[in-house]
Amino acid sequence: MSDAMSAPASAWLQRLSRPESSRNRHSPVWLKEFRHAALQWVSERGFPTARDEAWKYTRVGPLLNVAFEPAEPDPSRRLSSAVIDQLAGNLGGIRLVFVNGHFAPDCSSLKKLPPGTKVESLASALAEEEGGGSLEAHLSRPFAEQTHAFTALNAACAEDGAFVRIPANTMIEHPIHLVFLSDAGAAITAGPLVSHPRSLLLAGAGSRATIVETYVGLPGEISLTNAVTELVLDEGAAIEHYKVQDEVETAFHIALLDVRQERDTRFTTHSVALGSSLARHEVTVRLQGPGAETTLNGLYMPRNRQHLDNPTTIDHIAPECTSRELYKGVVDGRGRGVFDGRVIVRPWAMKTDSSQTNKNLLLSESAQANTRPQLEIFADDVKCAHGAAVGQLDEEAVFYLRSRGIPEPAARDLLTYAFIGEMLELIRLAPLRSHVEKLVASRLQAGGVAVAAAA
Amino acid sequence: MMLQIRNLRASVAGKEILRGLSLNVSAGEVHAIMGPNGSGKSTLANVLVGRAAYDVTGGEVLYEGKDLLAMSPEQRAVEGVFLAFQYPVEIPGVGNMYFLRTALNMLRKQRGLEELDALDFLTLAKERMKLVEMDPSFMSRSVNAGFSGGEKKRNEILQMAVLEPKLAILDETDSGLDIDALRVVASGVNALRSKDRALVVITHYQRLLDYIVPDFVHVIANGRIVRSGDKHLALELEQYGYADVEQDAAGGAPSVVGAMP
Numbered sequence: 001m002s003d004a005m006s007a008p009a010s011a012w013l014q015r016l017s018r019p020e021s022s023r024n025r026h027s028p029v030w031l032k033e034f035r036h037a038a039l040q041w042v043s044e045r046g047f048p049t050a051r052d053e054a055w056k057y058t059r060v061g062p063l064l065n066v067a068f069e070p071a072e073p074d075p076s077r078r079l080s081s082a083v084i085d086q087l088a089g090n091l092g093g094i095r096l097v098f099v100n101g102h103f104a105p106d107c108s109s110l111k112k113l114p115p116g117t118k119v120e121s122l123a124s125a126l127a128e129e130e131g132g133g134s135l136e137a138h139l140s141r142p143f144a145e146q147t148h149a150f151t152a153l154n155a156a157c158a159e160d161g162a163f164v165r166i167p168a169n170t171m172i173e174h175p176i177h178l179v180f181l182s183d184a185g186a187a188i189t190a191g192p193l194v195s196h197p198r199s200l201l202l203a204g205a206g207s208r209a210t211i212v213e214t215y216v217g218l219p220g221e222i223s224l225t226n227a228v229t230e231l232v233l234d235e236g237a238a239i240e241h242y243k244v245q246d247e248v249e250t251a252f253h254i255a256l257l258d259v260r261q262e263r264d265t266r267f268t269t270h271s272v273a274l275g276s277s278l279a280r281h282e283v284t285v286r287l288q289g290p291g292a293e294t295t296l297n298g299l300y301m302p303r304n305r306q307h308l309d310n311p312t313t314i315d316h317i318a319p320e321c322t323s324r325e326l327y328k329g330v331v332d333g334r335g336r337g338v339f340d341g342r343v344i345v346r347p348w349a350m351k352t353d354s355s356q357t358n359k360n361l362l363l364s365e366s367a368q369a370n371t372r373p374q375l376e377i378f379a380d381d382v383k384c385a386h387g388a389a390v391g392q393l394d395e396e397a398v399f400y401l402r403s404r405g406i407p408e409p410a411a412r413d414l415l416t417y418a419f420i421g422e423m424l425e426l427i428r429l430a431p432l433r434s435h436v437e438k439l440v441a442s443r444l445q446a447g448g449v450a451v452a453a454a455a
Numbered sequence: 456m457m458l459q460i461r462n463l464r465a466s467v468a469g470k471e472i473l474r475g476l477s478l479n480v481s482a483g484e485v486h487a488i489m490g491p492n493g494s495g496k497s498t499l500a501n502v503l504v505g506r507a508a509y510d511v512t513g514g515e516v517l518y519e520g521k522d523l524l525a526m527s528p529e530q531r532a533v534e535g536v537f538l539a540f541q542y543p544v545e546i547p548g549v550g551n552m553y554f555l556r557t558a559l560n561m562l563r564k565q566r567g568l569e570e571l572d573a574l575d576f577l578t579l580a581k582e583r584m585k586l587v588e589m590d591p592s593f594m595s596r597s598v599n600a601g602f603s604g605g606e607k608k609r610n611e612i613l614q615m616a617v618l619e620p621k622l623a624i625l626d627e628t629d630s631g632l633d634i635d636a637l638r639v640v641a642s643g644v645n646a647l648r649s650k651d652r653a654l655v656v657i658t659h660y661q662r663l664l665d666y667i668v669p670d671f672v673h674v675i676a677n678g679r680i681v682r683s684g685d686k687h688l689a690l691e692l693e694q695y696g697y698a699d700v701e702q703d704a705a706g707g708a709p710s711v712v713g714a715m716p
Contacts, residue, residue: 394544394546396544397544397546399506399507399528399544400540400543400544400546401546401554401558402527402528402529402532403504403505403528403529403531403532403537403538403540404532404537404554404558404562404614404618405529405532405533405558405561405562405565405618406529406557406558406561407529407561407565408527408529410557410561411529414549414554414557415546415548415549418546418547418548418549418597419548421548422548
C-alpha cells in the first residue's frame with residue numbers, strides 16, 4: 001500500500017479483496033492479471049477526495065466507514081417473482097435478476113430470443129468463452145480509460161452481471177429488464193454487504209432494443225452497490241436505455257454507465273434516482289462516429305438526508321453528432337441533488353449540435369441543489385446551448401390552487417408533479433412509466449392525492 | 456345576510472389600506488364596488504379570500520354567520536367563496552381541464568358529495584364553456600399559460616361557472632378587456648346571477664356596469680365606503696369623477712344617494 005491511502009481505507013480495501021483467490025479459481029489468466037492490476041491501482045491511488053474535481057460534491061467518507069464484506073451467493077434465500085414484480089415492476093419481457101451481484105435464475109425469465117442473441121449472466125458468458133475472446137477487450141476498457149477508485153474496484157472485484165449481445169440488424173421486441181437487488185438482510189454472515197455488478201451490452205450494427213436497469217433493495221443491513229455497465233452501439237444501432245435506482249434509503253450506490261456510439265447510432269437514456277442515502281450515477285457517452293445522436297434524461301428526487309449526484313460527460317469526438325440533455329431535480333427535506341454535466345467538443349467535431357438543461361426545484365428550506373454545467377469547446381462551427389436553474393414552487397400558483405378549494409399539500413403536490421411530469425412523459429416504455437409514476441406519486445407530500453386524480 | 460363586513464382594517468407591508476370598512480351583502484344581490492386607484496378595492500378582495508400578505512388589524516367578517524377570516528383559503532372555497540382574480544396566475548404543466556376537475560372534485564369531496572367521473576365532468580365543462588364562448592382547445596392547454604388577457608378572464612368566469620360559488624367576487628374583471636371580450640365575460644356572469652348567489656363586482660370604470668347591472672353601488676376611498684347608492688351612483692361617478700368622494704373620505708360620514716337596502 002502506498003502513502004496515497006489512509007490506514008482505514010486500506011483496511012477497508014483489504015476486507016473486500018480477501019476472497020480474490022477463491023474468485024479467481026476458474027478465471028482465465030488475463031482476468032486474474034486484470035483484477036490484480038485494478039486492485040493495485042486502487043491501493044496506489046486511493047479513493048476520491050474533495051480535491052478530485054469529478055467528486056467535488058460527493059464525499060465517500062461515510063461509505064469507507066462501513067465495514068463491508070463481499071457478498072457471496074446465498075442459495076438458501078429464495079425470492080419470489082412477485083417480490084421482484086413489486087419492487088422493480090413487471091415489464092413483460094426478458095428479465096435477468098441478480099441478487100447481491102449474483103445471477104438468480106429462479107426469478108429470472110427468458111423469452112424466446114432472435115437467433116444469435118445472447119441475454120445471460122456475464123459469468124456464464126466468460127465460462128463459455130474459450131481463450132482470449134472479445135470479452136477481454138471490453139471488460140478492461142472502462143477501467144483503462146476513465147478510472148477512479150470505484151471503477152477500478154469494480155474491475156478488481158466484479159464476478160457477475162448481465163451480458164447482452166444483439167446481432168446485426170436484429171430487433172428485440174420486448175424490453176430486456178436487468179434487476180439488481182441488494183438483499184443484505186439475507187446474508188448468512190448478516191452484515192454490511194458490497195456487490196460489484198458488471199454488465200456488458202453489445203448492440204450490433206443496425207440492431208434495436210430497449211434495456212432497463214433497475215436497482216432495488218430489501219430492508220436490512222447497509223449495502224453498497226458499485227456497478228459498471230458498458231454499452232457499445234455499432235453503426236446504425238438504436239438503443240433505448242433506462243436506469244431506475246430505487247434502493248432502500250440506507251444503501252450506498254455508485255454506478256457508471258459507459259457508452260460508446262459509432263456512426264449514425266441513436267441512444268437515449270433516462271435515469272430515475274430515488275433511493276439510497278448516497279448515490280452517484282455517472283453517465284459517460286463517447287460519440288465516436290459521425291451522425292450519432294444521444295439523449296440523456298434524468299430525474300432525481302433526494303429527500304430526508306439523501307445525497308444524489310448525477311455526473312455526466314458527453315464527448316463529441318466525431319463531427320455532426322447531436323446531444324440532448326435534460327436533468328431535473330426535486331429536492332425535499334435536508335436532501336441534496338447534484339448535476340455535474342460536462343460536454344466536450346473535440347477539435348475535429350465540427351457541426352456538433354448540443355444542448356443541456358438542468359432545472360431544480362427546492363421543496364424545503366434546507367434542501368440543496370448544486371448544478372455545474374461545463375462546456376469545453378475546441379471546435380468551430382458548433383451549436384452548443386446550456387441552461388441551469390434552481391427555484392422554488394411559485395407561491396402565487398399555490399395560492400391560486402388553494403383559492404379554488406385544493407388543500408395546500410395537494411396544491412404543492414400538483415405543482416411539483418407538473419414540474420416532474422415532463423420527465424415522466426419522456427419514458428416511452430409504458431409499463432415502466434406507470435411503475436415510475438407510482439414511485440414518484442408515493443413520495444409526494446400528500447401521497448399523490450392530486451396526482452391520483454389525474455389518472 | 457350572507458356577508459357582513461364590520462369595521463374591517465387591514466394593512467399590507469405595515470401600511471394600513473382598509474380603515475374601517477363595513478358592507479352587508481345578501482344572497483341574490485349584485486354589489487358594485489368602485490373607487491380610485493389605491494382606495495383599497497383589491498385589498499378588500501384579497502382579504503376576503505385569505506391572501507397571506509394582507510394583515511387584518513381590526514374588525515370582522517362574517518360569512519353565513521361564520522368567521523370568514525379564521526378560515527384557510529381552501530376552506531373559504533369549500534364554503535362557497537370565489538374570487539375571479541385581477542391577474543390570474545399562469546401554471547405551466549398543469550392542464551386546464553385537469554385542474555378544474557381536481558378543484559371541483561376536491562370541493563365536492565370536502566362538502567361530502569360524490570366526485571364526478573371524467574365523463575360527467577366533461578359534459579359539465581362543455582356546457583359551461585358555452586357561457587363564456589370558450590374554445591374547447593383551451594381545456595387541453597396549461598392553466599392560463601400563454602393566454603391573452605381576455606382569455607385569462609374568460610377562464611376565471613368558466614371556473615366560477617363550474618365551481619358554482621355562493622359568493623363570487625370579481626376583481627377588476629373588466630381591466631384590459633376590449634369591448635367584445637367584455638360583453639362575453641359579462642354575459643357569462645349574468646348567466647350565473649341567481650337568487651342564491653351574491654356577486655361583488657369590483658371595478659374602476661362604470662363601463663362594466665352597463666353589462667352587469669348592479670343592485671347597489673358603493674364608492675370606496677381611503678379604505679372606507681364613503682358613498683352607497685343604486686346604479687345611478689355609478690353614472691354620476693362616470694360624469695364627475697372621484698374627486699368629490701375623495702374629499703368626502705377626508706371629511707364626514709358616508710352620504711347616501713338613491714335607494715338603500
